[in-house]
Amino acid sequence: MTDAPARKGLLVPLLFVLAGTGILVWLGLWQLHRLTWKDALIARIAARSTAAPQPLPMPAAWPGLKPDDYEYLHVSAQGHFDNAKEVLVFRTQGPRDLGAGYLVLTPLILASGDEVIVDRGFIPTDLAAKSSRPQSEIEGEVTVTGLMRSPQDRNFFTPADDPAHGLYFTRDPAAIAAHFGLTRAAPFVIDQDKIAIPGGWPEGGATIGNIPNNHMEYALTWFGGAIGLWVVFGTHLFRVWREWRQGRRSEHQPAKP
CATH class of the missing domain: 1.10.287 (Helix Hairpins)
Known part of the structure; x- marks a missing residue:
């Protein structure tokens, strides 16, 4: 060679x-x-989510908010739930290994008339019907504390929503607001903290904090x-x-x- x-x-x-x-x-x-x-x-998430709740940004500031400005910010808001406009967002896995279920999303009507979609927490599939959890529909003035979250993105594999039956597959406040004609809805969602409520459901604090x-x-x-x-x-x-x-x-x- x-x-x-x-x-x-x-x-x-x-x-x-x-x-x-x-x-x-x-x-x-x-x-x-x-x-x-x-x-x-x-x-940043740890610092924001564990801080004391601060007042919700004023509605006039909502159009200019960017997700980086508010994601996981711990806030409080006062208003009343519009329980007639409750929707469910399907989840394949709930907290505490509960299996598949739904997130309960309900508009919170502020004193100003503006609306904020609140993710009140998780329910198992057998509690999807409102009749199975009548105590969950809280009436009157409430104070909601939780984390501000940006709209959830869809991908190629995300099923189509079924607004007629109140079933969604992403946490998208714009889609929910459009279906119900909410013209003053916030462009974000509040993930409500885990609190004691009558009947125990929905279970709040469903935010996934363990980021890979x-x-x-x-x-x-x-x-x-x-x-x-x-x-x-x-x-x-x-x-x-x-x-x-x-x-x-x-x-x-x-x-x-």
Whole structure:
């Protein structure tokens, strides 16, 4: 084996390793960037959600609010529930391993006449009918405390809502307001805190606070993949070098008589 073929046999694997390393290292660095972002997000959520409730932003400020301005902000609001406009949002899993069920969303009518959709909490599927939980329909003036949440996004797999039967698959205040003709509805939802209510349902405090943060593991996986490429290339390089050495020895061995 001559030097030229040996070098030629290494060129394509080397280019592949260099390209692969660049991609994997970039992915690892991106995950570290996401880790920094996620750590800051979790810290902000913890600070906002555990703080004492503050007054709900004034309705005049609602159109200019951005989710980053209010997400998980602990607030309080006064008004009365419009129980006739209650809807259910399907969930495949409830708190405390209760299985599938629904979130109960009800408009809270403020003294100003503006409306805020309140996520009052979770109910099991066998309590979907209002007749099975008549005590849950609280009448009169109430004070609601909870976390401000932005509308929930839909994706390709999200089923279509069924407004005629009060069934939704995303927590979208705009869709609910449009169905009931609520012209002054807030562009956000309040996830009500867990409180003692007659009958025990719905169970508030349904906000998912355990946000996954696996970006360090993902980063190590990508960096490990880059190292693995070089290990494989090193093994290939050693094999080529060994074959080259054997070829050189054969060339210098005297021919047998």
